[in-house]
Amino acid sequence: MELTGAEITIRCLQEEGAEYVFGYPGGAVLHIYDALFTQDQVKHILVRHEQAAVHAADGYARSTDKVGVALVTSGPGVTNAVTGIATAYMDSIPMVIISGQVPTYAIGEDAFQEVDTVGITRPCVKHNFLVKDVKEIASTIKKAFYLAKSGRPGPVLVDIPKDISCQKTEFSYPTSVSIRSYHPAQHSDLGQIKSAVQLLLTAKRPMVYAGGGVILADASKQLTELVRLLGFPCTNTLMGLGGYPATDKQFVGMLGMHGTYEANMGMQYCDVLLAVGARFDDRVVGNVKHFSQEKRKIIHIDIDPSSISKRVKVDLPIVGDVAHVLEDLLAELHGSKEKPDQQAIAPWWAQIKEWRGKNSLVYKNSDEIIKPQFVIEKLYEVTQGDAFITSDVGQHQMWAAQYYKFDKPRRWINSGGLGTMGFGLPAAMGVQLAHPDAHVACVTGEGSIQMCIQELSTCKQFQLPLKIIMLNNRYLGMVRQWQQFFHGNRYAESYMDALPDFVKLAEAYGHVGVRIEKPSDVEPALKEAFGRKQQLVFMDFITDQTENVFPMVQGGKGLSEVILAEDL
Amino acid sequence: MRHIISLLMENEAGALSRVSGLFSARGYNIESLTVAPTEDATLSRMTIVTSGSDEVIEQIYKQLNKLIEVFAVMDLSEGEHLERELMLVKVRAVGAVREEMKRMTDIFRGCIIDVSDKTYTIELTGTGHKLESFLQAIDRSLILETVRTGASGIGRGDRILKL
Numbered sequence: 001m002e003l004t005g006a007e008i009t010i011r012c013l014q015e016e017g018a019e020y021v022f023g024y025p026g027g028a029v030l031h032i033y034d035a036l037f038t039q040d041q042v043k044h045i046l047v048r049h050e051q052a053a054v055h056a057a058d059g060y061a062r063s064t065d066k067v068g069v070a071l072v073t074s075g076p077g078v079t080n081a082v083t084g085i086a087t088a089y090m091d092s093i094p095m096v097i098i099s100g101q102v103p104t105y106a107i108g109e110d111a112f113q114e115v116d117t118v119g120i121t122r123p124c125v126k127h128n129f130l131v132k133d134v135k136e137i138a139s140t141i142k143k144a145f146y147l148a149k150s151g152r153p154g155p156v157l158v159d160i161p162k163d164i165s166c167q168k169t170e171f172s173y174p175t176s177v178s179i180r181s182y183h184p185a186q187h188s189d190l191g192q193i194k195s196a197v198q199l200l201l202t203a204k205r206p207m208v209y210a211g212g213g214v215i216l217a218d219a220s221k222q223l224t225e226l227v228r229l230l231g232f233p234c235t236n237t238l239m240g241l242g243g244y245p246a247t248d249k250q251f252v253g254m255l256g257m258h259g260t261y262e263a264n265m266g267m268q269y270c271d272v273l274l275a276v277g278a279r280f281d282d283r284v285v286g287n288v289k290h291f292s293q294e295k296r297k298i299i300h301i302d303i304d305p306s307s308i309s310k311r312v313k314v315d316l317p318i319v320g321d322v323a324h325v326l327e328d329l330l331a332e333l334h335g336s337k338e339k340p341d342q343q344a345i346a347p348w349w350a351q352i353k354e355w356r357g358k359n360s361l362v363y364k365n366s367d368e369i370i371k372p373q374f375v376i377e378k379l380y381e382v383t384q385g386d387a388f389i390t391s392d393v394g395q396h397q398m399w400a401a402q403y404y405k406f407d408k409p410r411r412w413i414n415s416g417g418l419g420t421m422g423f424g425l426p427a428a429m430g431v432q433l434a435h436p437d438a439h440v441a442c443v444t445g446e447g448s449i450q451m452c453i454q455e456l457s458t459c460k461q462f463q464l465p466l467k468i469i470m471l472n473n474r475y476l477g478m479v480r481q482w483q484q485f486f487h488g489n490r491y492a493e494s495y496m497d498a499l500p501d502f503v504k505l506a507e508a509y510g511h512v513g514v515r516i517e518k519p520s521d522v523e524p525a526l527k528e529a530f531g532r533k534q535q536l537v538f539m540d541f542i543t544d545q546t547e548n549v550f551p552m553v554q555g556g557k558g559l560s561e562v563i564l565a566e567d568l
Numbered sequence: 569m570r571h572i573i574s575l576l577m578e579n580e581a582g583a584l585s586r587v588s589g590l591f592s593a594r595g596y597n598i599e600s601l602t603v604a605p606t607e608d609a610t611l612s613r614m615t616i617v618t619s620g621s622d623e624v625i626e627q628i629y630k631q632l633n634k635l636i637e638v639f640a641v642m643d644l645s646e647g648e649h650l651e652r653e654l655m656l657v658k659v660r661a662v663g664a665v666r667e668e669m670k671r672m673t674d675i676f677r678g679c680i681i682d683v684s685d686k687t688y689t690i691e692l693t694g695t696g697h698k699l700e701s702f703l704q705a706i707d708r709s710l711i712l713e714t715v716r717t718g719a720s721g722i723g724r725g726d727r728i729l730k731l
Contacts, residue, residue, distance in 0.1 A: 118582060123593050127636040130581075147636065180731075181578055181639045306630035309623070 005134040005165040006031035009098060012141040013042045015173040018069045020045055020060060020433055021098075022053040026073025027113060028100025031165040045433065045462060048454035050077050052426035054084020054097065054155075055452070059427030061093050062413045063388055064434045065218055067148050068095040074102055074162075075113030078120065083420060085155050086124035090417025091239060092216055094153035096144045097125075103163035104132060117159045126154030134167040139174055146177045151184025152304040153216055185303055188320035188328065196274075196299045196316055197332045201340060203272035205348040206232040209255065211284075212239030212416065213277015213302060213322045220244065220409040222326035223276060229333060230340045233352055235263040237278050239416040242406035247385075252352060253361070256284040257553050258398040261360035262352050264551070264559040268294055269351075275300040277322040280312040281417075282555070288312055290558025301325045360551045360564055361402055370519050372396065372471045372543045376403035379441065379469060382526040387439035388413065388431045392424035392448030395477035398549045400443040422451030425468070429455060432464045439530060441467040446496055446540075447476045456509035459536050467529050468538045470502065473545045481548045506538035515540045570599070570619045572644045572651055572721045573628065574729050578637040579605050579612040586635050587614065596620065596628055600653075600718025611639070611731065615651075615720045640729055648724035654691070655699045656681075658713040661688040665710060676702045687712065695719075 003011065009032050013021060022045045025033045036044050047053040050072045057068030068088075072081045078099045088095050102111040118130045127147050129140045137160065144156040200206065208230075214223050220243045227234045227250055234244045235255040244251055253260030255267050267273070267285070273296055278284070285291045288311050300307075300314040301322055308317045318325050333340075363373045376399050379387075389404055390413040391397040397414055406412045413431055415423040428442040449470055459466060471477075479494040506513030512535050516525045522541070529537035550565040577583050584603055591598050599617040606613045618628060625643065632641045644651070661669050662685075669688055673680055678692035692702055696719060703714065723729065 119585070122582075122586065122589055179636065182636050304634065306627065306634050310627060313623075 001171070002168040003171045004031060004035065004168050005137050005160065006035040008134070008137045008169070008171050009141065009160065009165065010035040010039060010042060011171055012138055012173060013069060014039070016067070016141070016145050018042050018067070021069045021071050022047055022056040022060075022430065023071030024050050024053055024073065024077060026077050026100065028074035028102060028162045029071060029077075029165075031162065032071065032098070032100065032160070044071075045429070045458065047426065047458050049452065050080035051083050051422065052429075052452050052455045052458070054081045054088065054095070055420075055423050055426035056430035057095055058084060058088045058093050059390060059413050059430030060434045061095055061430075062427070063410050063431040067145055068093070068430065070095065070097045072097065073100045073113065074117065075115050077113075078115055078117045082120060082124065085121055085157065087415050087418045087420040087423060088155040089124040089126070091212060091415065092153050093155065094148040095155040096141070096148050097155060097157040099157060099159050100165070101130065101159045101161040104161045105163065107161065117157070121157050124155075125157050128157040128159065130159045131161070131164055134164050134169045137164070138171060142174045142177045143179060147179070147182070151182075185305070185319045186321055186324060188318045188325050190328070192316060192318045193325070193328045193332050196318060197329060197336060199272055199297055199299060199316060200230060200274065201336070201338050203232075204344055205269060205271040206230070206274070206345060207266045207270035207272070208232050208234040208274045208276065209237070209267060209278055210234060210240045210243050210276040211237040211278025214240055214243035215409045217277060217303070217322035218409070219277070219323035219326055222323055222330065224248075226326055226330055226333075229330070231342050231345065232274075233266055233349070235259070235267065237284055237416075238401055238414065240278065241401060241412040242409040245407040246405035247407055252356070254401055255559075257286070257555075258402065258549050258551060259553075261358045261551055261562060261564065262355035264553065264562055265355045266352055268559040271296050273298045275314075276326070277302060279307045279310065282311075285312060285559060286553050287556055287558045290561070293558075358564065363547075363565060365519070366544070367519055370516065370522060370541055370543045372399050372473070372541075372547055373403050374519060375469065375471060375522055375541050375543070376400050376443070378523045378526055379443070380404045382523065382530055383439050383441065387411070387441050388435060390414065390424045390428040390431060390440070390442045392442075392444040392451075393419045393421045394445050394448060395473075395481065395547070395549050396443050396445045396448075396471040398478075399471070421448040424448060425452050425455045425466070428466045429458060429462070429464050432466055433462070439467065441469050443469045443471070445477060446470060446472040446474065446499055446502070453505070456506065456511060456536070456538075460510040463534070464536060465532065465534055466536050468536070470538070470540050471543050472499075472502070472540050473543045473547065474499065475545055477547075478549070484548070485554070502538060502540040506536075511536040511538055513538045513540065515542065517542045570617065570645070571625050572649065572719060573616045573618060573632070573641060574644050574721055575614045575616070575632055575641045576606070576639045576729055576731065577612050577614065577635070579610050580637055583612055583637055586637065587616070587632065590631055590635065591618075594627070594631065596624065602718045602720050608731070615718070617719050639731060642723065642727075642729045644721045644723060647727055649721055649727065650724060651695055651719045651721040652693055653696050653699055653719045654693050654717045655702075656715045657690045657692065657703070657711060659688050659690065659706065660686060660710045660712055662686055665707070669706065669710070672702070672706055676705070678702070
């Protein structure tokens with residue numbers, strides 16, 4: 001039977017098992033929306049802004065191992081989506097974005113709502129396609145899902161002109177896909193595995209540094225097994241939190257700009273570093289020159305060869321799927337006559353213990369005023385560490401990363417690479433849809449939340465009982481912190497004046513709003529909120545305006561040049 | 569250091585902009601870039617002349633390989649290779665200069681492919697260095713126009729970049 005391009009598009013999504021498509025209709029996608037209307041297998045979530053559609057698809061993908069799907073119209077639909085696409089690209093999130101385009105005969109004529117979608121999105125997608133023949137829709141969407149999920153994952157965009165979506169052709173979904181110029185790495189070279197194991201066994205001051213690649217490859221089980229077998233200390237990046245259980249005694253906390261003292265010092269002074277699915281980015285190792293002053297051997301596992309030796313020269317590269325490589329390392333270790341020598345690394349652990357003694361995450365609590373760190377600690381207790389936490393970007397993001405101890409992967413959902421304010425709320429919608437019975441909390445600030453606040457309406461329409469934990473310090477806190485440290489306390493435009501009454505705002509959208517102003521009310525408020533299983537509760541925590549995030553490694557400085565709260 | 573990179577990719581619309589966009593987005597330098605379909609019309613062969621430290625060249629190589637539509641990348645300058653560039657030069661050729669210009673063209677094994685009563689158009693093929701030498705050898709004030717293609721490169725002997 002012949003189907004229209006629009007019907008084929010929806011059939012393809014069905015074939016790919018897409019549960020939800022997050023989108024916003026418009027002229028160029030009217031045929032596709034018409035095809036959505038006549039079926040109920042793929043459920044459409046109507047957002048209030050296209051940026052949120054992509055973030056929601058992103059949150060859905062991050063909290064599952066599935067590909068997120070977004071659907072937007074041409075022109076402004078696409079340009080609004082770009083922030084979401086770039087966010088997903090920077091964090092390697094598998095996603096397919098379907099965009100409408102003006103009809104093929106109008107392309108290039110500056111038609112109404114026309115933009116060069118393929119051109120605009122090219123630098124922030126893994127790949128993109130403009131479909132110019134209705135016969136190619138099915139094979140292109142098949143390729144898009146395959147590309148999004150395989151190798152180093154990422155967003156893939158399929159641009160479908162309006163005339164193509166209403167032309168007809170026979171539909172058959174390809175059963176297999178191959179792209180002759182695309183062969184992502186799988187298993188690594190056994191010689192490299194053997195060399196890596198040798199190097200690990202000779203280490204006196206070892207360190208395991210694991211990033212978002214562990215989460216994306218669903219390799220936290222293998223990582224945990226390997227780290228425990230070796231007896232080494234392990235740190236996670238912001239993107240890798242939950243990849244290794246945070247409550248484990250071998251975990252030394254997050255590293256990087258706001259990482260723990262022991263993680264950063266361990267990173268700086270180790271003699272053998274095993275980097276797993278991480279990319280030595282500027283917020284993680286700081287100044288590369290400073291980092292490279294210390295002699296150490298680096299083993300780097302990554303699916304993407306271009307991540308290896310990009311910023312930091314690596315001694316032993318292992319290109320491959322992180323889960324497979326870790327399994328190979330485990331097999332080699334189990335088969336090896338030599339065993340990890342815990343005696344040999346005992347002095348190193350003693351050193352780490354000393355660094356831990358600095359207690360770098362300590363803060364001065366107060367009976368008068370709510371400390372933001374305290375809210376996160378209580379959030380952790382009330383949810384028993386088992387919630388999905390999304391965040392926006394800024395101080396609250398760092399506090400959530402520091403004080404919520406993630407024991408499981410895919411529980412910590414944040415925009416690490418691009419640092420997109422406005423990510424948290426829509427991402428939480430995607431997470432809640434993927435996990436209807438789970439506790440989903442969005443940790444945010446009064447700055448970030450306002451960047452996508454319109455999504456409170458979407459939450460009402462689809463009855464998403466999110467818990468919004470807003471740390472309201474009336475400042476763009478991270479900006480203010482930098483201005484305090486590096487710009488002589490000149491708080492240029494970082495004060496948030498004329499804030500709305502968030503309680504009334506939440507109520508206006510049909511939700512429950514609560515303002516919490518006393519430390520003693522924090523825990524009861526959280527308990528009450530999480531008790532409301534059917535309702536979204538917006539919690540406006542009025543927090544200390546002057547609190548800063550510590551420890552802090554300033555931009556351009558080395559990991560051992562850290563500022564602790566006690567230093568000031 | 570100067571590197572000459574050869575790559576083979578799908579001959580698709582937008583393929584060139586994926587490559588040139590990559591270079592500009594990551595701040596890599598392009599001295600010249602040539603592209604045309606191969607004997608298999610579904611494939612494009614590109615030659616890029618660039619420069620950078622060893623680390624930068626390694627990243628360029630990896631980033632090019634990462635493009636979905638790229639089959640293979642080869643740094644020709646890592647081994648024995650040939651490179652040629654085509655140049656068309658239009659010169660003012662009147663009076664005594666006419667004979668001199670013809671002689672220089674012969675010396676450089678070029679040929680005059682268009683003649684008018686006041687101009688010659690000279691075609692010259694060779695390495696970039698040879699083309700530069702020719703331009704220096706003739707009176708610069710006589711040059712009306714030069715058009716250069718940028719280098720195309722190929723490995724020597726058994727060094728083959730193929731599907």
